[in-house]
Amino acid sequence: MGNSTTATGSPASADAAATGVAPRSAGHAKKARQTPKGTASAGSRPSGSGHAERVFLVQTAFAELGGSAHGPGEIAEFTGLDDSVVYRILQSGIYQRIFERVDRGLYRLRTSAAQLAFTALDHRLDGAASQTVLRDLRRATDGGLAFLYMVAPFSGAQRQCIDMAVGDSDLAELGMTPRDVLSVTRSLRTGASGRTILAYLPEVLQQRVLAEPVPEQAGPGVYRDNDALVASLAEVRDLGHALGYEECMAGWNSCAAPIMWDGSIMGAVLLLKLTSVMPVAPDGVIEATKEAAAELSRYGAARPSADQA
Missing domain, CATH: 3.30.450.40 (GAF domain)
Structure with a gap:
């Protein structure tokens, strides 16, 4: 029931947009890309040198990219990870009930991710x-x-x-x-x-x-x-x-x-x-x-x- 008009308030950093993506593995460099306002670019996140970091980067990509589903190539470009690395994480995540394949080459987070959120809020x-x-x-x-x-x-x-x-x-x-x-x-x-x-x-x-x-x-x-x-x-x-x-x-x-x-x-x-x-x-x-x-x-x-x- 709120009313509104001249509203306002908080960190300006929420609007900051970072650019650039971490280089891909095996010597393949990716073109720098500008991410949407309000999101952090892969270049500003950990490079994902460890397997756990890479998994978290892929999970975060789904939230930051928005939309209903994404392919391994799109996620790889966003995170700066190699396509093959992203693909393996997605396949493993399917068996772990973290991701699901909704179409040929397209994936999304499973609803079990929401259960994690509810648990965190408990x-x-x-x-x-x-x-x-x-x-x-x-x-x-x-x-x-x-x-x-x-x-x-x-x-x-x-x-x-x-x-x-x-x-x-x-x-x-x-x-x-x-x-x-x-x-x-x-x-x-x-x-x-x-x-x-x-x-x-x-x-x-x-x-x-x-x-x-x-x-x-x-x-x-x-x-x-x-x-x-x-x-x-x-x-x-x-x-x-x-x-x-x-x-x-x-x-x-x-x-x-x-x-x-x-x-x-x-x-x-x-x-x-x-x-x-x-x-x-x-x-x-x-x-x-x-x-x-x-x-x-x-x-x-x-x-x-x-x-x-």
């Missing part, structure tokens, strides 16, 4: 912790409506509201219908929280969102021009927050800040208030929203186990 954040943070945000903003949005587990280009602190308010009283929840607020094109998440996603996922139509139920402040939307994402990364003005719903303004775990965007905290109460988000609201997001980010930070400390 115990990172519980409902009691998020409720405490959202309730504190509500109090700090004089009764603002606080929401927690996370990247949807079955789509890397949508969001899902998983928790909220709205006091005794009924969402129907706010003009938010179930249809709105399933259409407007899941899109990353709309709302301060949507654009906050979108700002930190890889470019391949950003392009997917930019190709989507604007939800019909979006508010009058929604970004309809893709150039303006992209420019707002740069502001989000620069400032570390987004401001929304009637973007998802008429009559509501908002502020959102990113939740980052281990350097990856996981979601956003959204603070929503009536335009009559908050025509412009004051500094206190912005700082409180950013602190709530920072607190939830700390829950997901990698910590050494007891025997490693």
Whole structure:
């Protein structure tokens, strides 16, 4: 349900694009290539001298290249590894249930990779912790409506509201219908929280969102021009927050800040208030929203186990 507009905030390095690819083995040199904005080139990653490093490079290539499936040659060019090395890793990965062949010469990650992600997220954040943070945000903003949005587990280009602190308010009283929840607020094109998440996603996922139509139920402040939307994402990364003005719903303004775990965007905290109460988000609201997001980010930070400390 986030609203948005002049959003912004975070490291400019997320936009940096590296060029060049590590030379291929057996004396074969590869042409330097420029990788998409927001991704690291093979030249900036480990050269893959060890077998384990090579396997990880191939796995990472699927995530950074985007798309549904890729061939060994494309992965070899992206990683700087030899074609034969990539092919052997892919074949071994099929038997290990890491990769699957979807067509002649085309491979993709198996869904078992998602299970690894779910395992990694286990115990990172519980409902009691998020409720405490959202309730504190509500109090700090004089009764603002606080929401927690996370990247949807079955789509890397949508969001899902998983928790909220709205006091005794009924969402129907706010003009938010179930249809709105399933259409407007899941899109990353709309709302301060949507654009906050979108700002930190890889470019391949950003392009997917930019190709989507604007939800019909979006508010009058929604970004309809893709150039303006992209420019707002740069502001989000620069400032570390987004401001929304009637973007998802008429009559509501908002502020959102990113939740980052281990350097990856996981979601956003959204603070929503009536335009009559908050025509412009004051500094206190912005700082409180950013602190709530920072607190939830700390829950997901990698910590050494007891025997490693």
